Amino acid sequence: MVNGIRRMSALKNNEMTNLSSVSDFYSGKTVFITGGTGFMGKVLLEKLLRACPGVSKIYLLIRPKRGQEAQERLQQLLCSPLFDKLRKERPTDLHKVLPIGGDITQPELAISASDQALLIRSVNIVFHSAATVKFDEKLKLSVTINMLGTQRLVELCKRMDQLEALVHVSTAYANCDRYEVKETVYPPSIGPDQVTSLVETLNEDLVDSLTTKLIGNRPNTYTFTKALAECWLKENRENLPLVIVRPSIVLSSIFEPLQGWVDNWNGPTGIIAAAGKGLFRSMLCDSNKKADIVPVDMVINLMIVSAWRVGTTKPKDLIIYNCSTGLRKPITWKNFVNSCFKYMRKHPISEVSWYPDGTVTASKTINLINRYLLHWLPAYIIDSFVWISGGKPMMLRVQDKLTKASGCLEYFTMQEWQFDDENVRNLVTTLDESDKKMFCFDVAKINWDNYIENYILGIRRFIFKEDNASLPKARQQISRLYWVYRILQVISVLCMWHFLTLRNAPLRNLWRSALQLLVHLARMLPFV
Incomplete structure (x- = not known):
C-alpha cells in the first residue's frame, strides 16, 4: 500500500516536472x-x-x-x-x-x-x-x-x-x-x-x-x-x-x-452602489x-x-x-451586507441622498412594506417637490429600475x-x-473584510469616478446626515407612541406611570 502511494506520488511529480510553467x-x-x-x-x-x-x-x-x-x-x-x-x-x-x-x-x-x-x-x-x-x-x-x-x-x-x-x-x-x-x-x-x-x-x-x-x-x-x-x-x-x-x-x-x-452595475454592484447613495434600503434576502x-x-x-x-x-x-x-x-448575505454598509459609511460617496442604511429580510410582506415606506414614498415626495419647482422628476424612474434589478437577484439571495x-x-x-x-x-x-472594503472603494473610484481627495468632505456630510437620521427616527417613534396612547387608555396610563417613575428616580440622584 505504501509503495503504491509512493509510485503515485512519483508519477505526479514527474508529470509536474514535464509540464511547462503557465x-x-x-x-x-x-x-x-x-x-x-x-x-x-x-x-x-x-x-x-x-x-x-x-x-x-x-x-x-x-x-x-x-x-x-x-x-x-x-x-x-x-x-x-x-x-x-x-x-x-x-x-x-x-x-x-x-x-x-x-x-x-x-x-x-x-x-x-x-x-x-x-x-x-x-x-x-x-x-x-x-x-x-x-x-x-x-x-x-x-x-x-x-x-x-x-x-x-x-x-x-x-x-x-x-x-x-x-x-x-x-x-x-x-x-x-x-x-x-x-x-x-x-x-x-x-x-x-x-x-x-x-x-x-x-x-x-x-x-x-x-x-x-x-x-x-x-x-x-x-x-x-x-x-x-x-x-x-x-x-x-x-x-x-x-x-x-x-x-x-x-x-x-x-x-x-x-x-x-x-x-x-451588474449583479449586486448596482444595488450596493444605490444603497451607498442612500437610495436603496430594503431587499428580499435570506x-x-x-x-x-x-x-x-x-x-x-x-x-x-x-x-x-x-x-x-x-x-x-x-x-x-x-x-x-x-x-x-x-460568507453569508448578512455578513456581506453589513460589511458593505460599514465601509460605505467609512468611505462614503459624495453627494449622497440620505444616510446609507438598510436591511435584508426573508419576509415578502415586510420587504413589501419597507419598499413602499422607504423607497416609493420618499420618491413620490421628492419628485413632487422637483415637479413643483419646475425641475425634471427622476426618483420614481430610479426606484423602478432598482426594484426590477433587485427582483432579478431575489432568486439567488433567497437560496443557496x-x-x-x-x-x-x-x-x-x-x-x-x-x-x-x-x-x-x-x-x-480571501480575507472577506479586506475584500469588501476594497470593493466599496472600487465602486467609489471606478463607478462614481471619485478620488480620495473628496473623502474628508464626504465624511463630513455623512456625519451630519447620521444625526439627522437618528433624530428623525426618535421623532418617528415618539409620534407613533403618542398616536397609540391617544387611542388606548392602558397604554396612556403606562406611559404616565413610566414618566412618574423616571422623575422619582431622578430626584433620588445625589446631584439633583
Whole structure:
C-alpha cells in the first residue's frame, strides 16, 4: 500500500516536472478572445499581457457600436485605468492586441473571409466569454447570443489548424434547478437543438409566450441558455481541446491589477452602489444563506491556467471547473451586507441622498412594506417637490429600475447551492509555487473584510469616478446626515407612541406611570 502511494506520488511529480510553467506555455502563442470588451474580458486581456509577456498576439472580437468601429473601441478600451501598469512598464506590449471586426449574433460571427483565414492559420488558444448576462433578456436574443454564438465560434474553432485550448465561460448557476452541482454537464429538460429550432421558426411574441414553460424551474433565460450551451458543447465538441469554467457571482478584483476594480452595475454592484447613495434600503434576502461571491481576477487566473492544463495534458474527457467560494470560504448575505454598509459609511460617496442604511429580510410582506415606506414614498415626495419647482422628476424612474434589478437577484439571495470544486482544488496541486502566486485562484486565501472594503472603494473610484481627495468632505456630510437620521427616527417613534396612547387608555396610563417613575428616580440622584 505504501509503495503504491509512493509510485503515485512519483508519477505526479514527474508529470509536474514535464509540464511547462503557465507563462512559458503562452510564449509565442496567439490568443483569440470573444467578450474582450466586457468586465471579465478586460481583466483577462490585461492579465495575459502582463503575466505572459511572451504571448505573440491577442485578437479581440469587437463589434461596431454607436458609430465606433472596432479599432476605435479597442483604443478606448486600452485607455482604461486597468491598463495603467502596462502602459507605464511595458507600453509596447499593448501593440500585441489587435481587433477583429465581428458580431457574435451574426452568421460566421460576421468575421470577414480574410480575418477568418488569419484566425484559422494562427490561433492557438481561444477564450469564449461573450454572452448576454441580462437575467431578464428575451429568450430569442439570449439563445442567439449564448447558444448560437457559441455554436458559430465552435464551427470556427474546428477549422483552426493550431488550436491547443478552447475555454468556454459558463456560470455555476447554469444548473440552479438542483441544490448540489457537481463538475459535470447535466442534460436540460429540452434539448438545445429543439430550443434553437423553436426560436428560429417562431416569431418573437410566440417565443415570449412559451418562455416560462421552456425554462422550467430555472429563474431566467440566462441560466437556461447557459445550460443549453453546455449540453450542446458536450454533444458536439468532437476532438476540440475544450474546458468549461463556471464562476458563481463575479465581483471586483481582490489582488490585481487594481484592488477593487469594477466597471459595471451588474449583479449586486448596482444595488450596493444605490444603497451607498442612500437610495436603496430594503431587499428580499435570506440573510443566513451563503453569498457565493468570487473575485474576478481569481476567475481569470483559473481560465488562464485551465487553458494551460488542457493544452499541455490533452485530456480526452471534458473538464469542468466550478469557480465558487461557498464550500471553502463561505460568507453569508448578512455578513456581506453589513460589511458593505460599514465601509460605505467609512468611505462614503459624495453627494449622497440620505444616510446609507438598510436591511435584508426573508419576509415578502415586510420587504413589501419597507419598499413602499422607504423607497416609493420618499420618491413620490421628492419628485413632487422637483415637479413643483419646475425641475425634471427622476426618483420614481430610479426606484423602478432598482426594484426590477433587485427582483432579478431575489432568486439567488433567497437560496443557496453547493458547488463541488474538486477539479479546481486538484488543478491547484499541479502548479509550482511561482505559478500558484502569479495565477492565484485559491479562494481560501480571501480575507472577506479586506475584500469588501476594497470593493466599496472600487465602486467609489471606478463607478462614481471619485478620488480620495473628496473623502474628508464626504465624511463630513455623512456625519451630519447620521444625526439627522437618528433624530428623525426618535421623532418617528415618539409620534407613533403618542398616536397609540391617544387611542388606548392602558397604554396612556403606562406611559404616565413610566414618566412618574423616571422623575422619582431622578430626584433620588445625589446631584439633583
